[in-house]
Amino acid sequence: DFTKAHGIPKESLGKPDLLREATCKLSTSDLERxxxxxxxxxYLLKNGELKKEEIDLAKALEYGEKFYRLKEQYDFQVSLLEQVGILKEGAILGIDGNTYPIPTLEQIAxxxxxxRxxxxxxxDQGFTKLLLVPFGMSLDSLQETLKQFLLKYKKDNPTFNLDTNEPLWVWEEYKGADIGDSPNLVYHPKSFTENGHGGKTKTQILKEQAEGRWTLPPTAGSATGGTASAGVAGGKELGTPGWxxxxxxxxxxDEQDADETPIGIASIPREGQGTPQGDLIPRPPLEANKFSNEYLSILQKAQxxxxxxxxxxxxxxxxxxxxAFMIHLSETGKPLDNWEKGGxxxxxxxxxxxxxxxxxxxLGAGWSCGSRQADLDRFVPHGRGEDIGVRFSVVI
Structure with missing residues (x-):
């Protein structure tokens, strides 16, 4: 119940002065909601029935709960994003200076x-774990957020083994790689090549999102993805620019059949140690020890x-x-992609x-238990190792 959660007396709903006083401290996104x-x-009072879109929304929320335990996942992640300072008054600040509200529960449902x-x-293949990513933020800001998150986690969990002097090791070229007139970081490539890679910079993506022209990465059932519309506030459009x-x-x-909430992120198995998922179209695990451009080729052919x-x-x-790392550690108490740990x-x-x-x-990332730190590293496209693989997601 929105009013109860935000301490809004029910008697104030019909009295503008009381309502204004009760809602003066709400964020912009909460006021819109x-x-x-x-x-x-x-509308319900005047017509004695819900709008058609209201009925659809009710069905969508029910569906999200039944198949994804959506509200619990959403609330946890929004709370964490607020705690670490990413989300301020329901939005993030993008590298282009624009403010991007977080997608609402209703939009996602x-x-x-x-x-569906x-x-x-x-x-059916197990893709049930929600992940809300503030893509529009600068990568430098997110790196600093991760550092502070790790230090705070260590303070709250003294037994967590962390190098407090350098909780995150980052290759120097990551700095400022997604900003400026000629950024070195290219997103959503079709190939790892200097020319003809088909990718775009973050600035280009944000601009196209704002104009409603951005084509999402391929989604299930579509080889080309879908168009992300510009609208976001209030949940009346499906576009979620900046996110x-x-x-x-x-x-x-293994606990999903028991109606458990999805927890953490699945690890990347070593070669020969993965387990297929799904009955409709069984999905062989993407195991470690392949070339990075081989993984990208698998992805492109699949579209x-x-x-x-x-x-x-x-x-x-x-x-x-x-x-994903912050969500995983918060939910499981274990660092994501702990590659020096067997398996x-x-x-x-x-x-x-x-x-x-x-x-x-x-690019590559992981957790080094020997160095007691998270790593953001880089690799040549034609290299491979028994302790490095890939993780794919479904963008909705």
Whole structure:
């Protein structure tokens, strides 16, 4: 109940002066949500029935709860994003100076409900873990957020083994890589090449999102993705500029049949140690020890083949990984991609790459228990290792 959660007396709803006083401390996004609720309530009183879209929304929220335990996941992540300072008054500040409100629970529920048929296979394969990523923020800011998050986590959990002098090691070229007139970081490439890679800079993506021209990375059921419309506030449009909404496989897939909330992010198995997921189109695990450009090739071929077990999936970016790491550690008490621990691997981040005039480098990330720190690293496209693999997600 929105009014109860925000301490708004019910008697104030019909009295403008009392309502103004009761809501003066609400954030902009909460005020928009309250206005939307009051508008819907007024329609119900006048017409004695809900609008058709209200009925659809109710069905969508029910669907989201049944198949994704959506509200619990959403509330937890919004709370964490607020605690670490990413989310301020319901929004983030993008590298372009624009403010981007976080997608609402209703938006996400509607998106899942409307795409339920094309997402059926991915749900069957275990893609039930929600991940809200503030893509529009600067990567430098997210790195600093991760550092402070780790230090705070260590303070609250003294037994957590962390190098407090350097909780996050970052290769120097990450600094400022997503900003400026000629950024070195390219997102959503089709190939790791200097020319013809098909990717775009973060600034280009944000501009196209704002204009309603941005084509999302391929989603389940579509080889080309969908268009992200510009609207976001109030939940009346499905576009969520500045943000990406992912579904991943959780760390507790065996408990999903028991109606458990998806917890954490599934690890990347070593070669020969993975377990297939799904009955409709069984999905062989993406195991470690392949070339990074081989993983990208698997992804690209899958977009043209609806029968591929990886159809509709996309590679992750450093923004995705940082957010996933914080969620995973908060929920499981274990660092994500602890590659020095047997059975887990580092992760290539094939959703982006460094394009320099003299070289092409693929991003990678993981946790080093030996160094007691998180790592944001880089690798050559034609290299591979038994302790590094890849994680794909479904962008909705």
């Amino acid at each position: 309250l206005a939307n609720l009051l508008e819907r309530f007024e 509607l998106r899942l409900f409307e795409r 048929e094309i997402l059926k296979t991915k749900h 990406t909404i992912h579904l991943l496989q959780p760390s507790n897939p 043209e083949d609806k029968d591929s077990p990886y159809h509709g999936e996309t590679g992750m970016t450093p923004e995705d990984w940082i957010t 887990e691997s580092m992760s290539y981040l094939t959703g982006a790459f460094f394009s320099f005039s003299i070289s092409i480098l693929v």
